[in-house]
Amino acid sequence: MNNLKSLIEEMITYYREHDCFEACDLNEILNHAEQANDKVGRLLYKFYIINTTIASNGGMPVLKQVYNMI
Numbered sequence: 877m878n879n880l881k882s883l884i885e886e887m888i889t890y891y892r893e894h895d896c897f898e899a900c901d902l903n904e905i906l907n908h909a910e911q912a913n914d915k916v917g918r919l920l921y922k923f924y925i926i927n928t929t930i931a932s933n934g935g936m937p938v939l940k941q942v943y944n945m946i
Contacts, residue, residue: 880908884943
């Protein structure tokens with residue numbers, strides 16, 4: 877989970893500086909979703925779907941919620 881927490885911290889910082897997420901980070905989030913516990917995994921998957929199909933660069937509240945859970 878420490879790797880996930882570090883990834884989320886990096887993503888939040890990158891988002892603040894560039895107002896977007898990097899595609900490679902979104903793919904890594906999806907990998908973590910498959911390995912995380914059920915609740916965290918569902919939120920990570922939701923974040924991934926928001927950013928890849930619904931609204932690019934959305935989902936920051938979901939990402940922060942996951943960060944606070946781990």
